[in-house]
Amino acid sequence: MRDSQDALLNAVSAAVLAVTRHLSPREVLQVIVRSARELLDARYAALGVPDDDGSFAEFVADGITPEQWAAIGPTPRQHGLLGAMLREGTPVRLGDVRRDPRFDGWPKAHPVLKDFLGVPIHDGDQVLGIIFLANKACGPFTHDDQDVLTLFAAHAAIALTNARLYERGRELTVIEERQRMARELHDAVTQKLFSLRLTAQAARALLATDPERAARELDTVQRMAGEALAELREVIVELRPAELDSHGLVETLRKNVGLLDRLHSATITFEGHFDGDLPAEHEVAVLRVAQEAQHNALRHSGCSSLWVRLRRDRADLVLEVVDDGSGFDGEPTRGLGLESMRDRAAGVGGRLDVISRPGAGTTVRMVVPT
16 A cells, blocks of 8 residues: 555656646646646546636647647637536546536547546636546546546646746846847947948048048948948847747747648648757747748748648757648759758758759758757
8 A cells, every 4th residue: 555655656746847847838738738647547638728718728638649639620618518617617527428417529530538537727716727637547537536636736736837937037038138139229230320321421422522532431331331230130140039938949830830821721730849958049040940941832832731840850950841832953043041041050050951853842951959
């Protein structure tokens, strides 16, 4: 008995540690779901986060494939058992969820669920989310299982609250940093451009009466323009997209792909997972190359499908943007931003390859050391 209790406590401790290692709220939600499912040996797990209208603002799942998840359809709203739990905020344990009077079916692609356990994640009186488990390997779920999941949910609440506070702190930091950048643009670049304009006006006025002095003034214009350009580049390099600070690289790519998929007739999908840490400049480079490659494919290739993939390959991070468009033979035409993408890859110690042939689509692959 003592050994089984120690094993259980060790399992809960390991699950809690797995959650608290992450600071992004989205990552915390995903790790909570995966840890809860593994902790109680369930086949399926999900976590719903409420919005201000009594529905689910977010809904993450574990135990199903991305294809199954896409086929299931929209996030559950205010109906059925899950909606009832959202309103009531109390645990629910069922031997067969289909026999509960609140059950009202599920989409055609939804897996068949039987035994069910749902536990709210509380922060005081506020419900931060609800963990749902189904189809325990040696089910049904027991009262002890409910106690274990309740204990885990209490620790998960702390991790989720900390992640949200951390994200809010990062958002404030981003605002402060952008205000600093605006001041630098005004104090350095703007002032230099103003001086450059005055010098150019003086050179113009001297052209007729003193060409030699006008030439010297034009040399000064050239030098000042170069200095202004260099300072502007330094400021631009320091500007980090705000969404990277808020959501991280993987989720930013996912959101970007989702937006483009809604705006374009082509089907655009994202496949990616990366659990390591990248320097800020590496994340910016990967994001910008992904955006440029997607833009090129959608504008020039005539593709019907576009895939954005992010994966780890040993010590490298690999980004691939693949389309099924017209492709090309040899080097791509000018104006596709290829040199810019290669410069971005080289700037972080990586490389960029473009693979294409007529009628067989194009793959843009960026490899970055981690």
